[in-house]
Amino acid sequence: MNDRKMHVIKMAHHLFINKGFQATSIQDILEESGISKGTFYNYFPSKNELLIAIIKTLHANMEKERDELLIGQDPTDIDIFVKQVELQLKTNRANKLIYLFEEMYFSNDDELKQFIQKGHLKIIHWLYQRFIDLFGENKKAYFLDLAIMFKGILQQNLKYNALLNEANKSSIYEVVHYSVNRLVKLVDDLATTKEQLLSPALLENLFPEYHNKHAFQQEVAASILELKKNLHQTDQQEKYNELLDFIHQELVQAKVPRKFLIKSVILSLKSEEELFSKDELLKLEQFFAL
């Protein structure tokens, strides 16, 4: 994407969060970004498509940052989860993404509607996956319901916190923390009462590719965590952390992980026979064998 186009996206984003999407006219955007009408419709087929472009870039950045928070960390650590949620909300708030999201929901344009709905489902799906990390696969049956309810609790808490408590506004962290505490209680609740509204199968059908990928990533992550176990005993901790984190990151971020690069890193890990269990390294190697 060329610089000029990026500039238009930036200025339009500015206008949208200040005036709202509907209330911003094409003319406003032209004046703000100093381009002509012809150029605008050369860049974007319509105002709606411009909005989609904006949200796509913002959303992609947010997802990347969020997933980076998990690299080299214990996925069962709930504090990391809190930080991830907080990050999403902060970038959301800064961009007033939520607002744009909701506003779009009522557009007459079907494409826009589809787009935003998929966005919401992606968030639910991410929560679902993280709940598997956090609370264990065995309670999986309740995690779709929990993801949905957690989203509701969080959204409403944020909304009314901003609305009713302007003077003494709690930080986002407090609201997230409070909401996560409720979530933990609801996990116990459902684990004992075994009530279920929606089966997770519904979600897994919607994201089949992601799903296999994620299961794979999870296994690798567990393997890497296992390998890190003995690391604190050595003075080379930093070095091996770097190597292991690299493998993790390459796996999570790259669309096509660089297989040979990873294999060569594993090879150098093999030289440290006392630190790393041979079996575990072999297992890790096999993940990239295909």
Added chain:
Amino acid sequence: MNDRKMHVIKMAHHLFINKGFQATSIQDILEESGISKGTFYNYFPSKNELLIAIIKTLHANMEKERDELLIGQDPTDIDIFVKQVELQLKTNRANKLIYLFEEMYFSNDDELKQFIQKGHLKIIHWLYQRFIDLFGENKKAYFLDLAIMFKGILQQNLKYNALLNEANKSSIYEVVHYSVNRLVKLVDDLATTKEQLLSPALLENLFPEYHNKHAFQQEVAASILELKKNLHQTDQQEKYNELLDFIHQELVQAKVPRKFLIKSVILSLKSEEELFSKDELLKLEQFFAL
């Protein structure tokens, strides 16, 4: 309001729930209801005002029906609460009120925004009041948070139930029941952990008139329930139930309860000295003394 105007409201309502508010043009409304543009702007100052008129009538009806469900019933009975919530959602869904509500939230018109925001707060407030009935005044401190979270849980459960589970759609009753079960657990949770985000004082400041009125109504309702206690022993149960329910209804529904009418009913209750405690009747009488 004249018949013709009502007819326009009805037809416009039809169009709004089928096509959406934004997507319905004034022209559509004119054609659908067979009036001229001149007449339309004679009835309503703008399209927005028409929408407000529609929602006001629908909302008033819903509130009336909802509150009627409680007349002559035990306010601590959670099944009644479930039925009330269900009723609201059913009329909401039938009217697609929620949808219109949310769509309006992103209008450029400030008046519309204010109006819808107040609507949401009224729902929160109603939940808050009912939680006092249901779970006792002593846990009151957590009921604003709980009302907010319950609204979030319910909304999201309904939304994703409709979205993901089209084939095997759970009835509204099931979703409400499930959500209320979570609520009950969260009441216990907060009663023990004593965590609080928002103080109920914030709500009470927003609805001061209502508040005194409600406390008063609650006392009367408790008094009437007390008087009903011995009623099952008699063959005149039906008669006295009718009388007591009348007092209750007059109190809840009438803007200015007909004082003398109520007093005369109480007088006829007094004749049954074995059934009704004299003290309780005196107490009831005093409520209307002023």
Added chain:
DNA sequence: TTTATTTTTGAACTGCCTGTACAACTTTAT
């Protein structure tokens, strides 16, 4: 029935909006 009053009508108008078309102009690569 006639007259007076109120309500309704519909067309013409303002001013805003999104999106299209396109010939003239400018910048960038070859």
Added chain:
DNA sequence: ATAAAGTTGTACAGGCAGTTCAAAAATAAA
């Protein structure tokens, strides 16, 4: 220098909400 690609701005089509107003129709009063 020439070709290709990108940019410009105006004119235009079609749609929207809302205003104005004189003429027509319905209703009420005499």
